[in-house]
Amino acid sequence: MNYELLGSRLKQERLKMNLTQEKLAEKVEVSHAYIGQIERGERSLTLDTLVRLANCLGVTVDYLLSDALEKNGHYYMDKVTQLMQERSPDEQQLIYEVLDLMFTRLDKMNSKE
Known part of the structure; x- marks a missing residue:
């Protein structure tokens, strides 16, 4: 800590x-x-x-x-889950689609390196 x-x-x-x-x-x-x-x-x-x-x-x-604890992969997954739970199903779908698009772009960028 x-x-x-x-x-x-x-x-x-x-x-x-x-x-x-x-x-x-x-x-x-x-x-x-x-x-x-x-x-x-x-x-x-x-x-x-x-x-x-x-x-x-x-x-x-x-x-x-919140600032003092070391953040690992579980921390961020928990935060994303928490954010998603606070949204309607339609908003959750939109968020998923945006994330999916972002990951697709990241994968393309990483494959060019």
Whole structure:
């Protein structure tokens, strides 16, 4: 996990809420020095602390972690599936056709190399 990216996301959300490190630390019952270390990616944090931070900032844990987790092939397939599920059957068919066309073009481009 990339703790610097997690810390950056936390800081971004803290600043959106106009909270100081001290005020956020008070709300989640940790020291302000610890918040600073988390934001700089110098310290890891427990799941409990992560959940308390997310709740305090009004965001989800997965939102906070979205940049910090290493993304593999399953991640992107899950994202595509999630996007498709939110669409009507007609929209899903259109998306499939666009993807199919894109892959056909990619295959042609790759075969020329």
